[in-house]
Amino acid sequence: MSSSGAALQQVRSEFLRQMADGRLERPVEQAAGLPNLCYTDADFFALEQQTVFRDNWVFAAFAHELAKVGDMLPVEIAGQPLVLVRGENGIRAFHNVCRHRGARLVESAGRHRKFVCPNHSWSYGLDGRLLMRPHYHGGERHDVNRAECHPADLRAVACETWHDWVFVNISASAKPFADAIAPITTRLDGYDLSAIGFADRLEFDLRANWKLAIENFIEPYHVFSCHPWLNDFVGMGERDPPTYDANVLLCGYEFGAPDPARGGQLPWFPDLPANKQNRGDWFVLFPNFAFEIFPDQVDVFVAWPRDVGHCRETIALYFVGDGVDAPAYADARRHVVKNWNDLNHEDIGVIERMQAGRYSEGFDGGVLSPYWDPVQQYFAGLLTAAIDGSISQN
Numbered sequence: 129m130s131s132s133g134a135a136l137q138q139v140r141s142e143f144l145r146q147m148a149d150g151r152l153e154r155p156v157e158q159a160a161g162l163p164n165l166c167y168t169d170a171d172f173f174a175l176e177q178q179t180v181f182r183d184n185w186v187f188a189a190f191a192h193e194l195a196k197v198g199d200m201l202p203v204e205i206a207g208q209p210l211v212l213v214r215g216e217n218g219i220r221a222f223h224n225v226c227r228h229r230g231a232r233l234v235e236s237a238g239r240h241r242k243f244v245c246p247n248h249s250w251s252y253g254l255d256g257r258l259l260m261r262p263h264y265h266g267g268e269r270h271d272v273n274r275a276e277c278h279p280a281d282l283r284a285v286a287c288e289t290w291h292d293w294v295f296v297n298i299s300a301s302a303k304p305f306a307d308a309i310a311p312i313t314t315r316l317d318g319y320d321l322s323a324i325g326f327a328d329r330l331e332f333d334l335r336a337n338w339k340l341a342i343e344n345f346i347e348p349y350h351v352f353s354c355h356p357w358l359n360d361f362v363g364m365g366e367r368d369p370p371t372y373d374a375n376v377l378l379c380g381y382e383f384g385a386p387d388p389a390r391g392g393q394l395p396w397f398p399d400l401p402a403n404k405q406n407r408g409d410w411f412v413l414f415p416n417f418a419f420e421i422f423p424d425q426v427d428v429f430v431a432w433p434r435d436v437g438h439c440r441e442t443i444a445l446y447f448v449g450d451g452v453d454a455p456a457y458a459d460a461r462r463h464v465v466k467n468w469n470d471l472n473h474e475d476i477g478v479i480e481r482m483q484a485g486r487y488s489e490g491f492d493g494g495v496l497s498p499y500w501d502p503v504q505q506y507f508a509g510l511l512t513a514a515i516d517g518s519i520s521q522n
């Protein structure tokens with residue numbers, strides 16, 4: 129991040145000035161979403177990284193990428209190099225930097241018994257504790273007694289694992305993780321998430337700000353226009369508008385009968401209650417982690433910020449029981465994967481067009497639908513609160 133402190137202050141003031149026009153308070157049809165600078169200004173992107181992405185629980189990796197003790201994975205969140213590592217007691221996160229002269233410790237994913245810095249071979253345990261400093265007191269005079277020396281353990285970052293999903297909170301200012309995800313977990317009653325397994329992963333690079341991907345994910349208003357075939361599955365008349373609860377955006381629907389991509393061909397969650405057997409639900413954990421759940425699958429969707437005009441989307445697909453890898457279900461899995469791939473390409477087209485539109489002086493945040501778009505106004509409010517005083521949202 130190259131933005132200076134003064135530039136961040138300036139863009140913050142300008143953003144808050146624009147948000148103070150009442151757009152967050154007016155009735156939705158007279159309101160507006162976020163102004164253009166949120167999607168086009170590099171300083172705003174830097175500000176957002178330093179607030180939104182430091183102060184909240186932010187998705188960092190999939191736990192299955194760290195399957196065995198000693199597995200290490202470097203990641204970058206909010207511009208900060210971090211390393212995730214599986215120790216004896218689960219996955220932890222550290223700032224990915226040696227305490228001595230600041231070399232980045234881990235360059236690529238791998239499995240090791242300890243961290244060893246390549247520069248002067250200081251070593252750290254998987255729990256981040258300094259183990260040994262060769263020649264620290266002079267030639268052949270090693271530091272091997274941590275009780276006697278100035279401590280230099282790796283700096284830990286708050287980290288929580290929920291099923292296959294690892295989150296970090298760099299500033300450690302977010303509410304407890306269980307509280308942050310409570311609006312989701314209370315609605316997942318009846319789904320035995322221990323029955324799911326990771327099956328496949330799709331990646332997409334978008335010429336669009338990450339927020340447009342999330343805003344698109346949660347709203348079904350575009351379905352009849354962008355995914356007409358999906359409209360045959362559940363028509364617009366049967367769709368409810370998105371809602372929200374604290375730091376979570378919500379949407380869902382009931383369908384008449386499963387289709388091959390949703391509940392029709394793969395095993396279902398065991399003992400699924402009747403009221404979940406014909407449902408699909410979607411969630412966004414602010415800021416950028418989302419997923420959908422159906423009787424036979426969980427589909428995680430992450431919009432990773434890259435720069436102000438680019439993001440990367442990851443879709444991870446999970447199936448239930450035998451559905452994960454049994455050969456008998458190979459065609460069914462392929463069908464689901466193709467469905468998400470096709471669907472997402474249809475979305476990318478409009479998401480990139482919305483990004484292009486954010487460079488227009490003729491757009492100032494939009495004219496919103498009172499039925500479908502309250503969630504857009506709410507999302508704008510979450511982002512504003514996160515930037516205004518770096519208030520933690522989750």
Ligand code: FES
Pocket residue numbers: 226227228229230231245246247248249250
């Ligand atoms: S910089 Fe890591 S051991 Fe010196």
Ligand SMILES: [Fe+2]
Pocket residue numbers: 344350354355471475
């Ligand atoms: Fe869509």
